Amino acid sequence: MITFSSISATYDGIHQAVESVSFVTEKPSIVGIIGPNGAGKSTFIKAALQLIPSTGSVTADDQPLAAFQRRIAYVEQKSAIDYTFPITVKEVVSLGLYPNMRLLQRIRPTQWAQVNTALAAVEMTDFADRQIGELSGGQFQRVLIARTLVQEADFIFLDEPFAGIDAASEAIIVALLRQLREAGKTIFIVHHDLGKITEYFDALVMLNQRLIAYGSVADVFTDANLTRTFGDTIIVKGGM
Ligand code: ADP
Ligand code: MG
Numbered sequence: 009m010i011t012f013s014s015i016s017a018t019y020d021g022i023h024q025a026v027e028s029v030s031f032v033t034e035k036p037s038i039v040g041i042i043g044p045n046g047a048g049k050s051t052f053i054k055a056a057l058q059l060i061p062s063t064g065s066v067t068a069d070d071q072p073l074a075a076f077q078r079r080i081a082y083v084e085q086k087s088a089i090d091y092t093f094p095i096t097v098k099e100v101v102s103l104g105l106y107p108n109m110r111l112l113q114r115i116r117p118t119q120w121a122q123v124n125t126a127l128a129a130v131e132m133t134d135f136a137d138r139q140i141g142e143l144s145g146g147q148f149q150r151v152l153i154a155r156t157l158v159q160e161a162d163f164i165f166l167d168e169p170f171a172g173i174d175a176a177s178e179a180i181i182v183a184l185l186r187q188l189r190e191a192g193k194t195i196f197i198v199h200h201d202l203g204k205i206t207e208y209f210d211a212l213v214m215l216n217q218r219l220i221a222y223g224s225v226a227d228v229f230t231d232a233n234l235t236r237t238f239g240d241t242i243i244v245k246g247g248m
Contacts, residue, residue, distance in 0.1 A: 009034050010163055010194060015064035017048075017055035024217060025051040028064070031213060031222040036189050040209035040225075041198045044238050047216045049198045050085050053165050057082060068163065076163075081156035083149075085167035085198070091141050097151050098123055098136040104158035119158075126157035131180050146177025153181055164188065164195045171200070182208060205229055 015029045026048040033039055041049050055062035057080065058073060068076045081104070101123045102115055115123075127133050130150035140148060149169055156164050164185075170178050185195050189210075197209070205212065205225060212228050214220040214237045221228040221237070 010066065010068045012056055013065045013067070015052060015056050015062060015066070017051050017060055017062040019051075026055055026062075026215075027218045029213075029215065029219045030064075031219060033194055033211065035210075036192045036194050037210040038185055038189055038208060039194065039196045039211045039213060040205060041196060041213040041215060042200065042202070042205070042237065043215035043220075047237075049215055050167050052213075052215060053082065053167060053196070053198065054084075057165065078159075079162040080165070081159045081161035081163070082165045083152045083156060083167065083169060085171075091148075093140070095140055096136070097132060097138050097140060097143070098127065100140055100151050101126055101154045101158055104155035122158050123154075126154040127151075129157055129184055130154045144174065144177075146173035149173050150177055150180060153184065157184075162193055164193060166195065167198045168200065169197060202234070 009032065011032045013030050015026060016024060017026045018024050029052055041052065043049050051060070054060045055064070056066050059082075066073045068079065098120075102119070104126075105115060105119050105122070124133070124136070127136055130153055132147065132150050132154060135143065135147065135151075140151065143151065153166075153169070156166075169181060185197075188195060196213075199205070199208070206229065209225050211223060212225050213222050214228060214233050216237050221233045
């Protein structure tokens with residue numbers, strides 16, 4: 009169980025980018041976070057994970073964030089990893105080991121085996137020794153997902169992982185996320201394609217600065233909530 013309580017954040021001290029968002033995710037699940045551009049989806053994740061100044065709290069199984077930080081993996085919207093940086097695919101994945109290692113501790117053979125397993129899970133084994141600059145957007149996203157696998161996190165936050173990637177990469181990632189859910193993990197995904205909501209998600213956070221609705225997709229993915237979230241101009245879901 010993960011509980012978000014009154015998560016708020018402001019960038020300028022005046023306008024709230026995210027205002028008092030609270031909800032509880034009880035079971036291992038894949039949770040979509042949707043809302044229009046600028047709704048505060050990325051800010052909500054960063055605020056909840058205390059990566060930016062914010063108020064409110066997150067608890068997992070009644071433990072405060074500080075106590076379960078190592079159980080969290082996060083792939084930000086635009087990865088901070090510089091594409092031109094000379095680093096190989098397997099080195100990027102191995103970075104996921106560091107939360108569980110002491111600084112400058114050497115990676116052991118068993119841990120390289122974990123890296124290889126993660127690369128296999130995202131079908132990137134053949135690319136292990138490539139430079140990341142040689143990858144397509146979809147391949148790079150798969151490598152970032154592999155990095156979260158070696159972290160063995162229980163809570164995974166992905167900010168627009170499918171934006172601009174190929175259909176094959178998206179299918180590989182979705183299949184893997186379903187396996188992770190079966191293994192007891194909870195995955196939060198910021199997403200913008202309304203056409204895939206019922207296919208991909210168990211629960212939905214509908215956000216526009218404030219929480220508009222939270223619940224099972226069956227309960228909250230309604231035309232009325234879509235209009236409240238996106239405004240009147242949205243093409244309702246039947247048309248997408
Ligand atoms: P979303 O991810 O839903 O598109 P964001 O969380 O990126 O929305 O942005 C929410 C609001 O906060 C927007 O009005 C955006 O312009 C503003 N914002 C986002 N990042 C910053 C920042 N680094 N500095 C100032 N304002 C920001
Ligand atoms: Mg965003």
